[in-house]
Amino acid sequence: MAVRPADGSAEPHTDAAAVLEFRLLGPVSVTRSGTAVPLPGTKIHTVLAVLLLARGALVADGRLSAALWGDAPPPTSNSQIYTYVSRLRKVLGDAVRISRKGPGYVLDVKGADVDLFSFEQLDRQGRQALKEHRHEEAGRLLGRALGCWSGHALDNVTEHLLQFERPRLEFLRAEALERRIQADLALGRHRSLVPELLSLVARFPMEENLRAHLITALHRSDRQAEAVQVYGEGRRILDEQLGVVPGEQLSRAYLRMLRGEGAGAQRRPLVLLPVRAAAVTGRTAEASRLRSLLLRRPSGPGSRLRAALVTGMPGSGKTALAAEVAHSCARAFPDGVVHADLQDADGAARRPAAVLTEILSALGDPGDAGQASRSDLNDLVRRYRARTANFQLLIVLDDASSDAQLTPLLPASPDTALLVTSRTRLVTVPAVCTVPLEPLGDEDAVALLAETVGAERIHAELPAARDLVRYCAGLPLAVRIAGARLAARPHWPVARLVAQLADPRSRLAALSYGELELTRTLNRALSRLSPATAAVLPWLAAVGPGPFTARLAGDVIGLAEAERALEELVDACLLSSEPGGTALGEERYRFHPLVLLHAGELPRRELPR
Structure with a gap:
């Protein structure tokens, strides 16, 4: 990230746009866009280190003098300090600012990278993760923190500064190392x-x-x-x-x-799960059903794998419900609970080999370095099933895309239970073990909104709140986003956001806050459709919300194409189907209102004739 002057003005020289990196956890040094900045002499290194360690606070001349000469400063100490600071200004350029304030100096390095500050942040996050028994995350964070070190701290400053500062920094390093070892032992x-x-x-x-x-x-x-x-x-x-x-x-x-x-x-591994979500309102019956499926004990040597599948349209709360259920069942699985995400951040399905390598590592079988790239899938499956044999584990697999992806991840032991979320029904998991998530009813959606915004505020504007959740059409993600926007703007009346949602042209844009964005979630789901179905979806939107039949959709895109596309959309939970109610007994389809809005905004390509 480029460093800007403290006054916010544009950089007058190219130096100001360059990336500066300061190193204290090893020899004191500076690099600019990866190139070393020459710092002549121990005294210059010492002045820079003292200013950096002050973290933007005023460093008095006396403090600099003590770090440079101890108890025996020369008569010209003030002028020498002035010279050292001037040299620093010259070599560092306009990317940072060293200001003279009263009896000392202030160094402003906002936006620059300082290895000590990065270490402290990662160490603090790792310490918190360790405290919360998130050992995999703790080990990763603390390993990155220790990676900030490149030798002994302050390796090229005066002995006077070393005497005061190095023991403290080395102690922090030792503590981080010990915490990382604790995390590895726990795993x-x-x-x-x-x-x-x-x-x-x-x-x-x-x-x-x-x-x-x-x-x-x-x-x-x-x-x-x-x-x-x-x-x-x-x-x-x-x-x-x-x-x-x-x-x-x-x-x-x-x-x-x-x-x-x-x-x-x-x-044995400990519980390795995502953070417990606060809002799974309206899913009491589904949670109870899932717990019943997972806690059912094996009846004998021939028992089948205990498995449960949560399905639902994008944004229906599958992941949050699975995390809540897994946390509540964790004590019933003394050998641990392991979680793996089956999708990359861009929505692409992860390879089973990569997922198996991750799970094996969590179970204490990391294999040799680089084994993930060398091991074939059959070997990983063999090791995985041998590792989980006779273990009482709960394995949570989030966002499975297909049976082909899921099958290698099935454990062999009936003592291990499996909880899977997916946007599609998978034949790998029996239908009797599948729990679909439907849109929330209005009262449950209002209760979910109140959890995010505050019950008093919602009850004070209950009619507007009911209008809001109706525009969200019972989709938990949409309700959460709307609630997050209102919570961030306590001065807004609920009716103000309702007015934005009331217009179909601005509704999807209004359902976005921070990292939560309904359109992005829907696009991830659409990216898994076949090109043919993705191409006809904007045309199907013209049919309306439904209910409609494949014959009616066929009037727009052709009957054969309509039947194939509608079935794929149902499988992807982007369309719902219900028993036939026409004289011919034809199946009827319905769009969720928000999916219909999104589909209607997609560009239409000319259909082949």
């Missing part, structure tokens, strides 16, 4: 951790926490004799070097190993 990655922990303990022999983690990893890898040796060595070093006995964490890890505690249980 059952003890075997791959042993070499790293052996190296760390050799480098830092008096770090008790690292030694405790090594004992735990060795114990879970069935290497108890080595774990005893590691503890004995640690006790001897602590006694000889410090005259102390092992602390609580090291002693506790050793005792757990002696008692045989945790070796099996810790190999």
Whole structure:
């Protein structure tokens, strides 16, 4: 991202548009668009480091003097500091601003990249994820945080600055490393951790926490004799070097190993699910049905896989309901709950091999580096089914696109349950285990709106709220978007948004807020249609909301083409069908109002004759 001057004016020189990157977690350095900026001498590096560490606060001349010369500054210290700052201004250019304010200086690097700030943000996010037992995410975030380091912090500044700042920064690094190791241990990655922990303990022999983690990893890898040796060595070093006995964490890890505690249980994965959604209002019956299907115990060795499928049109709340049900059932699956998204961000179906590799890693079987690209699908399926054999797992597969994608992901053990969401009915899951999500009724939709906006505000404008949810046509995503817009504008009357939704020409545009956008969700669904059906969909919109028959649609696009397209749209949950009510018993079709609006806005290409 380009850095702009603090006053917001356009950059007068090309330097101001270049990307500056500052490094403190290693040798102090600066790069501009990937090219090193020369900084002559230790003193210049020190001044830059002190200004960066101040995070935009005023740095007094005395603070700079202490960092440069300690307790013995030269008589010309102020003029030398002025010279160093001038040199910094010259080499950094207009991309940053160093201002003289009162008795000191302020460095403004807004928009530039500072490795310390990136590390702290990632570490903070990883710490929160670890606290919430989101171990996979925690390990990933903390690994990225540690990747911000390129050596020992402040490696080329004066000894005076090092004395004050390096211990604190290195302590933060050590804490992040320990948290990342905790996340990996929780995910059952003890075997791959042993070499790293052996190296760390050799480098830092008096770090008790690292030694405790090594004992735990060795114990879970069935290497108890080595774990005893590691503890004995640690006790001897602590006694000889410090005259102390092992602390609580090291002693506790050793005792757990002696008692045989945790070796099996810790190999099991923990709950790895998306954040629990707050709003699944109006789905009580569906949630109860899903829990009943998933919690049904296997009746014997010949029992079939417990599976449940949630279907519904785009935006119907399938993912939110699945997450809610999985969280509520998690305790019934002592070996864990694992989630995988079967679609990429652009809506393309993920390859089963990539999904299997992700699940195996979550189950503590990451394989060799690069194995995902070398392993064939049959080998991954074999490893997956062997890994899940006799485990009591719940596997959540979100947004399956086809039976071909889902079949390799079916576990073999009846002790494992499967929860799948999809926009289409899949024959892999029996029809009796399929739970369709219909649009919400008006009262449930108003209740969902109240959860987002606030009950008092909605009840005060209940007629307008009812009008609003009718324009959303019972689609939970549309109601959530409308609620988010109102929540972000507490001064708006509900009627103001209702007026925007009342006009069909502006309704879809109004149903967009931040990352939530109804049109984008619908486009992702349309991208999975065959080219022929996608081409005729705008023409079908001319038939109207329905109910209508394939014969009526055939008057617009031809009967054979209409029958094929209508069935594909029903399978994709973009069209609903109902039993025939005509004299000929023909099936009748209906468009959801918002799908119809979107289809009507698509460009019409000339149909082949």
